[in-house]
Amino acid sequence: MCLRADCAESNKPIAKPDCKRFGYLTAAKGGFFFTVGRWGVRLPKRSFMTNSSSLASHDILTKRFSGRVQFAHHFLPCPKIRHVLFDFDGTLSLIREGWPEVMLPMFEEMLPPTSGDEPAGVRAMLLDDIMTLNGRQTIFQMMKFAERVAERGGVPLHPLEYKHEYLRRLEVRIQSRVNRLSGDAANPVEFLLYGSIALLDGLVARGWSLYLGSGTDEPNVKHEAELLGLDGYFGEHIYGAQDDYKSFSKKQVIERILRENQVDGDRLMVIGDGYVEIEDGKNAGGLAVAVASDEANNGAGRFDEWKRKRLLGVGADIVIPDYRDSDVLLDVIEGK
Numbered sequence: 001m002c003l004r005a006d007c008a009e010s011n012k013p014i015a016k017p018d019c020k021r022f023g024y025l026t027a028a029k030g031g032f033f034f035t036v037g038r039w040g041v042r043l044p045k046r047s048f049m050t051n052s053s054s055l056a057s058h059d060i061l062t063k064r065f066s067g068r069v070q071f072a073h074h075f076l077p078c079p080k081i082r083h084v085l086f087d088f089d090g091t092l093s094l095i096r097e098g099w100p101e102v103m104l105p106m107f108e109e110m111l112p113p114t115s116g117d118e119p120a121g122v123r124a125m126l127l128d129d130i131m132t133l134n135g136r137q138t139i140f141q142m143m144k145f146a147e148r149v150a151e152r153g154g155v156p157l158h159p160l161e162y163k164h165e166y167l168r169r170l171e172v173r174i175q176s177r178v179n180r181l182s183g184d185a186a187n188p189v190e191f192l193l194y195g196s197i198a199l200l201d202g203l204v205a206r207g208w209s210l211y212l213g214s215g216t217d218e219p220n221v222k223h224e225a226e227l228l229g230l231d232g233y234f235g236e237h238i239y240g241a242q243d244d245y246k247s248f249s250k251k252q253v254i255e256r257i258l259r260e261n262q263v264d265g266d267r268l269m270v271i272g273d274g275y276v277e278i279e280d281g282k283n284a285g286g287l288a289v290a291v292a293s294d295e296a297n298n299g300a301g302r303f304d305e306w307k308r309k310r311l312l313g314v315g316a317d318i319v320i321p322d323y324r325d326s327d328v329l330l331d332v333i334e335g336k
């Protein structure tokens with residue numbers, strides 16, 4: 001969600017590794033590059049789509065849906081699609097619903113104050129940072145926060161320390177959900193975005209290959225996918241964050257899908273509620289279905305407006321709140 005903040009996990013050394021000034025900013029091709037200690041964060045320019053005439057230009061398609069949908073003006077059917085990469089949290093799984101309500105207060109609590117701070121402004125800044133990096137591995141949100149601490153003259157902890165504390169707090173929130181699912185006290189559908197199973201079944205019926213990529217640590221993703229009964233849909237193709245954060249990214253997963261199947265991006269569809277997968281999918285030449293899910297009100301069929309606007313802004317082709325119209329959605333994507 002929000003502006004793209006694409007960390008420079010790539011390969012490039014940080015521009016000025018000896019720079020002792022935190023928050024060092026340099027203009028770079030396509031955006032800006034921040035350094036925080038030895039951590040680098042690349043922030044490409046915001047790209048907001050200003051043309052919101054998609055509803056008008058795709059009115060006929062829209063009317064086929066019983067629930068809400070929005071087509072970007074550039075949407076075209078993609079009958080060649082055979083590979084589908086899903087994000088996990090907020091896209092299929094709701095086990096971690098409410099995670100920003102854990103991360104944001106933690107950051108507010110740990111951020112050094114400065115004179116002139118207004119709580120609402122600080123909160124908005126931190127939330128934008130958090131949601132900007134939604135879809136990437138959690139460590140990147142912690143790296144960005146460390147940068148904020150340093151900007152204010154504080155001495156940031158190592159991002160891993162922030163991550164461990166965040167996960168400790170999140171665990172408190174979600175443990176009862178995991179326990180209920182583990183003990184069969186909860187129906188998995190309770191923690192699946194509305195219509196998920198119908199969508200997955202529709203994809204399997206078409207013979208398309210499914211992949212799961214998440215910024216959550218891989219062992220947790222695999223465990224939670226199993227609890228939700230999703231492991232059978234994805235088999236070996238479940239990928240998540242690694243201890244060595246440079247060894248995983250959704251971009252890498254996409255490149256691997258295309259390489260191993262020897263196909264171009266027009267065979268790929270990405271479905272997610274985060275900036276990262278939408279942008280990476282589009283950059284690879286694929287179709288991007290943005291899920292502007294209102295996680296706290298699953299089944300209500302409403303857009304999360306923040307996600308809707310931001311995901312359209314980074315090039316999503318279609319935006320839906322959930323999968324209540326999965327059959328129509330897949331037909332439209334195929335050009336039927």
Ligand SMILES: [Mg+2]
Nearest residue numbers: 087089090274
């Ligand atoms: Mg997500």
